[in-house]
Amino acid sequence: MSTSPSTPAPESTSAAGTAASPATATPSATADATEAVVARGVERIFAGAKGAEVTALTGIELTVRAGEFVSLIGPSGCGKSTLLRLIADLDEPTAGVIRVFGKTARQARIDQAYGIAFQQAGLLPWRSVAANVELPLQLHGIGSAQRRTRVAELLELVGLSDFAGHYPDQLSGGMQQRVAIARSLAEQPRLLLMDEPFGALDEMTRERMQTELLRIRAETGAAVVFVTHSIPEAVYLSDRVVVMSPRPGRITDEVDVRLGDAADRGEDLREDAAFFAGVTAVREALHGHEAAPATGSARGVDVR
Amino acid sequence: MTATTTPTVGRGARGGDAGRAAGAARSARRRQAVLWGVLGIVALAALWELYKLVGPADGWLVGAQEGVTGSGIRLLPRTSDQAMPHVWEMLARIVEPVTRASGALPLGVVVLLAALTSLGVAALGWLVGVVVGFVLALLMLGFRIAERAVLPFVILSQTVPLIALAPLIRNWGSRLEFGAFSWESWMSVVIIASYLAFFPVAVGALRGLQSPDAAHLDLMRSYAAGWWTTLLRLRLPASVPFLVPALRLAAANAVVGTVVAEISVGFTGGIGRLILETAVAASSDPAKPWAPILGAVLLGLVAAGFVALLAAFLSPFRRQETVA
Numbered sequence: 001m002s003t004s005p006s007t008p009a010p011e012s013t014s015a016a017g018t019a020a021s022p023a024t025a026t027p028s029a030t031a032d033a034t035e036a037v038v039a040r041g042v043e044r045i046f047a048g049a050k051g052a053e054v055t056a057l058t059g060i061e062l063t064v065r066a067g068e069f070v071s072l073i074g075p076s077g078c079g080k081s082t083l084l085r086l087i088a089d090l091d092e093p094t095a096g097v098i099r100v101f102g103k104t105a106r107q108a109r110i111d112q113a114y115g116i117a118f119q120q121a122g123l124l125p126w127r128s129v130a131a132n133v134e135l136p137l138q139l140h141g142i143g144s145a146q147r148r149t150r151v152a153e154l155l156e157l158v159g160l161s162d163f164a165g166h167y168p169d170q171l172s173g174g175m176q177q178r179v180a181i182a183r184s185l186a187e188q189p190r191l192l193l194m195d196e197p198f199g200a201l202d203e204m205t206r207e208r209m210q211t212e213l214l215r216i217r218a219e220t221g222a223a224v225v226f227v228t229h230s231i232p233e234a235v236y237l238s239d240r241v242v243v244m245s246p247r248p249g250r251i252t253d254e255v256d257v258r259l260g261d262a263a264d265r266g267e268d269l270r271e272d273a274a275f276f277a278g279v280t281a282v283r284e285a286l287h288g289h290e291a292a293p294a295t296g297s298a299r300g301v302d303v304r
Numbered sequence: 305m306t307a308t309t310t311p312t313v314g315r316g317a318r319g320g321d322a323g324r325a326a327g328a329a330r331s332a333r334r335r336q337a338v339l340w341g342v343l344g345i346v347a348l349a350a351l352w353e354l355y356k357l358v359g360p361a362d363g364w365l366v367g368a369q370e371g372v373t374g375s376g377i378r379l380l381p382r383t384s385d386q387a388m389p390h391v392w393e394m395l396a397r398i399v400e401p402v403t404r405a406s407g408a409l410p411l412g413v414v415v416l417l418a419a420l421t422s423l424g425v426a427a428l429g430w431l432v433g434v435v436v437g438f439v440l441a442l443l444m445l446g447f448r449i450a451e452r453a454v455l456p457f458v459i460l461s462q463t464v465p466l467i468a469l470a471p472l473i474r475n476w477g478s479r480l481e482f483g484a485f486s487w488e489s490w491m492s493v494v495i496i497a498s499y500l501a502f503f504p505v506a507v508g509a510l511r512g513l514q515s516p517d518a519a520h521l522d523l524m525r526s527y528a529a530g531w532w533t534t535l536l537r538l539r540l541p542a543s544v545p546f547l548v549p550a551l552r553l554a555a556a557n558a559v560v561g562t563v564v565a566e567i568s569v570g571f572t573g574g575i576g577r578l579i580l581e582t583a584v585a586a587s588s589d590p591a592k593p594w595a596p597i598l599g600a601v602l603l604g605l606v607a608a609g610f611v612a613l614l615a616a617f618l619s620p621f622r623r624q625e626t627v628a
Contacts, residue, residue: 090522110528122519126541126621139527139537169623 035099036191036223037064037087042096044082044249055248056082060096062242062251066190069217069224071234071241073282079249080227081195087225088116088193100191112140114191115184115222119199121176123168129179130155130164136186154182157216174205181213185220192217192224198233207270210236231286235278236270243285253285349391356390359383389591397591398598411592415578415599422562422574423603425490429497430558430607434551436498437505444506445513445539446531455510462503466561470496470568489571496565500557508550512543544621551614555607563600575599 042060045053057079064070072080085091086098089105100108108114115136123132130151137147155161158178168176177197184192198206210233217224228234234241235257243253257278269275361384368376381387389397398415401408440458444451473495477487516538524534566576575596582593615622 085522088522088526090525109526112528114526116523116526118519118522120519122523124520124538124541125623126544135537136527139529139533167623 034066035063036066036068036101037062037225038097038099039063039083039087040097042083042086042093042098044079044086044091045094057086057093057249059250064191064223064225066101067221067223069226069237069239071226071228071238072244073228073231073234073241073286074244074249075229075246075286077249078244078246080229080244082249083244084193084195084225084227088114112136112187113189114193115187115189116193117177117180117184117195117197119196121168121173121180123176123179123183125168127167128164129160129166129168129171132168132179133182133186135183140187150186154185157185157219158182158212172205174201174209177201177209178212181216185216185222188220190222192222194224195227196229197226199228206233213237231279231282232270232275235275235282241278241282241285243282255281255285257281352388352391356383356388386587386590389594393591394594394598397589398595411595415575415595418573418575418578418596419599419603422559422566422576422600423606425493425566425571425574426497426555426558426562426603426607427610429494429562430501430555432494432498433501433503433554433558434505437502437550437554438509440502440506441509441513442535444510445535451510458503458506461499466496466500466564467568469499470565474569489569492569493562493565493571493574496569497558497561500561501554504550504553504557505547508546508553509543512546512550513539515546516542541621544618548611548615548618548622552608552611555611556604559600559604559607563603575603 039060039062042057042062043055044057045055048054060083062070062083072083074080082091086093087100087105089109098105101113103111103113123129124135127135133151133154134147137150142150151164152161155164158181160175160178160182163171163175168179171179177200181197184194198209201209214237224237226234226237239256239258241255241257242251243255244250245252255278359380361382363378363382364380365376365378385393398412399410402411402414440454444454470492474489474492477492477495480487513535520538520542521534524538529537562574563576563579565571566574567580571577578596579593579600582589582596586593
């Protein structure tokens with residue numbers, strides 16, 4: 001356990017924090033866990049054809065503190081999505097341990113300690129927007145009146161209140177993704193796992209969604225593990241960027257880019273010198289220091 | 305008869321005007337469909353009469369030997385009143401009494417009653433087939449081994465000719481007897497109809513239940529949803545687009561199975577038996593056998609209509625998924 005005196009992020013300060021769901025972790029279990037995710041010596045080896053083995057991840061040491069926004073970045077095949085799936089207990093490590101809020105990953109999944117969003121919104125096409133957001137609450141036996149209030153809050157949060165009765169095929173890609181984010185927040189998880197949620201969106205929608213995610217995160221105070229392969233996205237969103245490298249998949253570097261409180265970050269930040277410095281730092285970490293080309297005035301600014 | 309939902313891709317709510325316009329367009333399309341349907345029937349009748357008018361009365365035989373009856377290959381059918389009665393004669397025959405006996409019902413009424421009997425038997429066969437097919441699909445979904453063990457037999461079962469099966473089933477059924485229960489011939493018909501109906505359901509339902517993609521299954525896993533919950537909330541709704549065509553095929557198969565099984569099992573009272581009976585009388589009453597044939601067509605249409613109705617109820621589950 002960490003000896004850091006920092007208290008866990010305060011419970012949701014917004015209206016989103018009213019409907020307490022029995023499925024979420026008990027307060028005592030989360031209060032003493034200042035780390036949202038702890039991975040120690042995690043390794044994942046996939047069995048290939050004819051006895052061949054593919055080492056997707058090896059020697060992963062990662063700590064995500066409660067309320068912290070951590071991006072996993074790296075080229076294709078570096079195992080960033082695999083790591084996210086291990087944290088979500090959608091897959092199991094071949095070695096090492098993963099703890100989520102002090103519990104095993106499996107227990108955390110059963111306790112609904114996290115919410116998850118994928119690159120594909122993955123909405124159920126036969127369910128309306130409201131019914132899609134409602135799905136996890138319905139599966140965990142929340143009463144219908146409580147569900148309706150919670151869904152209204154969540155749709156308000158992602159700005160889709162007017163679309164509650166629409167169906168996924170009537171929405172744009174960005175709107176579908178917002179529904180998916182609302183769904184992932186349904187049970188007020190203190191950890192959000194996101195696997196390239198904006199990867200399929202166009203640049204403009206993407207930037208708008210990023211700003212919106214920062215706002216939502218500030219309102220909910222949740223820790224976020226965010227998989228991306230976009231350097232600016234990682235820098236703009238994160239408190240810390242974890243740089244990964246393939247063959248075998250491993251963590252090679254970590255870059256601290258604390259560009260200020262999530263709530264204060266606006267579109268202006270994208271043109272801020274600190275932002276460019278962060279981008280440079282991450283790029284250098286990704287490519288190795290000598291290979292990184294100089295980009296703009298930010299060269300030489302050490303943000304670490 | 306397919307109630308296809310056209311996915312409307314738009315950002316806002318559809319305006320009232322647009323909705324009304326769409327509704328008007330839909331009713332116009334429906335009117336057009338009916339018109340074309342009627343036109344098709346008229347065209348068929350016209351074609352019949354046209355061939356009857358121009359075709360040779362004794363058909364066209366190739367390689368017939370002088371004085372040897374039954375030799376040669378008939379490439380064109382006979383057009384005599386015996387073989388091809390006029391359309392209006394067939395229609396007139398429907399309202400005439402079935403036999404010359406006093407108090408005999410009109411042929412049309414007899415046909416309708418027989419068709420109704422067959423419809424009941426076919427519906428039962430369809431229901432049994434759907435249930436059996438679905439249970440098999442669930443079994444194959446739940447156990448990988450079951451899929452490998454059962455699926456080949458499911459496919460093999462459809463290669464056994466119906467004619468060979470009917471006497472067997474009647475034979476086995478007649479040996480069943482416990483208490484007040486005794487095997488009736490209509491039960492054999494139900495079994496044979498369901499035997500034909502279960503196949504498309506088993507195969508279609510299995511495909512449908514396996515259709516959810518990995519992301520959806522991951523999502524259900526992340527919610528710690530069990531097998532049954534995943535089945536109810538994800539797999540079942542996702543299977544509907546595959547299930548509806550399967551149900552339609554099953555309905556067609558159940559009708560065919562019923563009509564054929566009635567003849568080979570010897571179940572009296574149904575439309576299949578009536579076709580056989582009236583065909584015997586064809587030499588003296590050539591228009592008569594066509595009435596039960598029309599009745600069988602009607603039976604098929606009602607069955608198809610029933611499934612279309614079912615599909616309309618299931619249409620919310622048939623929305624196309626658009627990939628973000």
